[in-house]
Amino acid sequence: MPYASPMSTLYDRPAPRDRTREDIYQLIRGSQNLTRSTLVELTGLSSSTVGHAVAKLLADGRIAESQARAKGPGSGSGRPATILNAVSTGSPTGAIDFGHSHIRVALGDDMGNVVDEVTVRLNVDRMSGEGIELACEHLEQLRSAHGTGQLSSVVAGIPGPVDVVTGLVCSPTILSSWVGLAPARELAKRLxxxxxxxxxxxLGAYGELHRGAGRHHQDFVYVKASHGVGAGLVIKGQTYKGATGLAGEIGHTALAGRSELCRCGNRGCLEAVISMQxxxxxxxxxxxxLDPSQISPATLDDPITARILNEAGRTLGKVLADLCNLLNPTALIIGGELGASGPALIDGVRASVNRFAQPATAAAIEVMPAALGRRAELVGALQLAGNLARP
Ligand SMILES: [Zn+2]
Incomplete structure (x- = not known):
């Protein structure tokens, strides 16, 4: 059965000339109606470099050009600009987001657009086999309900570290029932x-990079803060995974003076202090x-909840401030359920970054919630599946 090794994806660095073309293609695909001159502005490349890349993409049939609509009366004369858009092949794609306590499944097209999606609750941490079966069932149901043919590609998000060489979930302390599983292989076998x-x-970082708050940033840190806490790094417009795919495991950063027991076995981890639980x-x-298991901070509007969220934001921000000193990003994008909880948490992150990052570093940073909310991972997975489905 086909198994796309994580080593053989678009994350691999293409040759410089091809990389420029791919960057331009991604910009065209992630936007609508871009012109050549806008591409020159956005990329800082010369007009001839942009022109060559666009010509090749047109020749390959990956993009098409058309005339922009003429503007209204009084908008001036002159030819309407030629606009560029990515061409859809019509191939259906799938995305699965395994959370710690839910699974989101989406059917999409090769442009990364969601056609339909469903969310089911399940203790994914402890039930890897059931989670994989359930995700496949729901994806097949969506495909059948929409009468679509065979999927071209599927991308799945796993709430733990995936080794880029082996494709195995590899941390025995973070997602224990998944350890030794190759989720891609298991899903490919069934689908x-x-x-x-x-x-x-x-994947959340990838979603925000192409469709969310990261579209105007080349260097940013995306944080998924829900039941667990993890970061996705974007450096020079590319996601960064580290040597073996484990970069961004900030949830297990030990906090001074804290003693909360973490699921990894250590005490005082960031994740143990600010997890949703x-x-x-x-x-x-x-x-x-209130039933503790049903509490949704985003729906509560009282000063005590705001204080708890602000304090959690400050704790998260202290860890992120160190990361900012290291990476010098222009944005911190907070996703997951905590990211969607409202301004109190975001304000707390901002306060700690201002307090603990170097002043010049902090001044360059925007702190904001994920524009895609809790769906950033799913949207990112579908965007990537669309990329894999295309020539
Ligand atoms: Zn831990």
Whole structure:
């Protein structure tokens, strides 16, 4: 059965000339109606370099050009600009986002657009086999409901580290029931199509890079902050995975003076202090009428919840400030359920970055919630599946 090794994806660095063309293609695909002159502005490349890349993409049938509509009366004369758009091949694609306690499944097209999606609750951490079966069932149901043919490619997000060489979930302390599993191989076996498995935070970063708050940033850190905490790094417009795919595991950074027991076996990890479970327990102390497992911070509007979220943001921001000193990004994009919880958490992150990062570094950084909200990982997975489905 086809198995797309994580080593053989578009993450591999193409030859410089091809890379420029791919960068330009991604810009065209991620936007609509770009002109050659806009591409020159966006990339900083010469007009001849952009022109050569566009000509090759047109010749390959990957993009098409058309005349922009004439503007309204009084908008001036002159020929309307030629606009460029990516060409769809019509191939259906699939995306799966395994959270710690949910699975999101989407059917999409090769442009990365969502056609339909469904979310199911499951303790994914402890039920890897059931999770894989359930995800495949739902993807098949979506495909059947929409009468689409065979999927061209599927990308799955895993809430733990995936080794880029072996494709195996590899940290015995983070996602124990998945260890030794090759999720891509297992999914490909059941679905009969090529599958790529990636760390979920990396896919969230990819989603925000192409469709969300990262579109205007070349260097940023995306943080998925939900039941676990992980980061996806984008450096010079490319996702960065590290030597073996484990970059960004910030959730297990040890915090000074903290003793909370973490699921990894250590004490005082960032994730143990600010995970959704921890936040819910803190809120439940002051909201005894609420079922702790059902607490959704985004729906609560009271000063105590805001204080708890702000404090969590400050704790997260302290770890991110160190990362900012190291990487000098222009944005911190906070995703996951905590990222979607409202301004109190984001304000807390901002306060710590201002306090602990070097002043010039902090001044260059925007702190914001993920534009795609809790769907960043799913959207990123579908965007990547669309890329894999295309020539
Ligand atoms: Zn830990």
């Amino acid at each position: 009969g199509v090529p599958v790529l498995a990636e760390n979920d935070a990396l 921890s936040i819910r327990e803190q809120i439940a102390h002051t909201h005894p009428h």
